[in-house]
Amino acid sequence: MLETMRESFVTFRDHVAFVIQGVSHTYADLTRRIRAIQGLIEREAATEANIGIIANDDLETYASILAVWFAGKAMVPIAPTHPVDRNLSVLRQASLRVVLSSADGDLRSELHNASGAMFLLTTGLADIGELSAAQARDDDIAYILFTSGSTGTPKGVPISHRALRSFCEAFTALGVELDQNDRVLQMFDLTFDLSLMSYCVPLMCGASVYTVPPGVIKYTAIYSLLEEHNITCALMVPSILARLRPFFPEIKLDALKVSMFCGEALYADLITEWGTCAPKARIWNVYGPTEATIFCTAYECLRGAEWQLENGIISIGQPMVGVEVLVVNEGRLPVKHGDMGELCLGGRQLTLGYWQNPERDAVAFFEHAGQRWYRTGDLCRAAHDGNLMYCGRADQQVKIQGFRVELGEIEHRVRELTGLKHVAAVAVKDEAGELRIRLFLEGFSGALPAMLKELKTKLPAYMMPEKTTNLDVLPLNVNGKIDRPALVKVAANS
């Protein structure tokens, strides 16, 4: 993959590689930055295996990711918007001693003081010549991303260059042809693996990446890019469309030719309407956990065809090239075709296991028929034509704006802060059909605003409860456990 990129950087040196906050950067600009940052890594961090990168929205950050790869090291993105405690947990778990940063801000000094890690500034570096062949090998780790963990600590998912390359090959095999004339939207936080599709795939073919600037109101910024820059390929989370829906009658995106959705359930009525907004686009629903590299199943919503649906939700399709799927029962044995079970994934895109977490590996991975499988926790069944239908979760994980959220992680943090025994976080659908988090406390006598303020320093914004309710006692089910369905009802009615 890196060699294909390097060739593309030379062939398309005068093409625009990135448009970031309205400023265009050519492939030649990008290559110079990569080489300069690679030189910095070679001078200051030659012996490090993993390098942290503060994920800002600028050319230096993207060049840093590529420089880390060309230097044969693994990159670990750190979100400047996440709480310091969470970032420190990532620094510690990934043993990060060197972090690249394009800005000399408070976050840098705060993280440096607390962790002792060395921060290297990636701006103002001198050019040092041509980019040579990448030092990374197929089995080397390309990146480690940290996802929500039910025990309160985010867990690291290392992905190899082989898995990343396999994803790129599988993406191409879908028949989505991108070239140097394409303009690709990049709307994701760099700690979210969907971002990798949005910049790796275009950089391999000389296309241009348009990044969505950071900010609170994303859907208007996204539409602004789609419309004003005639974006041709966009991977988005469905909740963005739900927000644009009131404005669908005035939207016409004739340039959009590939429109993909991932990260949340995709509803057929929404996509039918979207089809008229993007009349020339091929529309896909894609699915996959971080553990199986970006996404690994795909379903094309062909125009004029009857789509495979369940309760109005579009199928997540079939495994991409190199990916294998298995639907199993609680005993980890394959279910009968058409029966519901837990979806397990195998094949080339699979992670080798969680980062230094054998206990978690033992739960999440197993061997079957001479192959390694990952238990996704997603319940699925295969339709008669082999397309997979998503049927919900086997545990308490939910998706908020596409982000994986373990409700247990929220509860763990709240228990730590309050000393309470009984707390419950539940996800309820709002009027637009989007999930929102509600928090229930049992017998909390402290100051709620102060507790929530403190909680904000522990959890990313998307994990914060929208509303918190203190009850004398939380309802229990017949087994003496917190009755979550009852709380969902209470939350929905309040």
Place this chain on the structure above:
Amino acid sequence: MSKTPAEILLEVNVVFCEVLATPDVVLTDSTTANDVEGWDSLNHVRLIAAVEERFGVKFMLKEVMRFANVGDMCRLIYTKLGS
């Protein structure tokens, strides 16, 4: 009688307090989403819809895209009510 820009701002403030379910929101012309607790992407959609209903106006997506702050929204409401 038509509303003054100051009256529009006050009414928009009331709508924000209702939608965000808090009496603590104090808006000025220069307020942005970064300044208001709970003014996230989803609540933005709710706020726009509630403001449209309150004033009996309809915003185009292109207009919403250009709102840099509360003042931009209030000025557009003023223009729309005037016409």
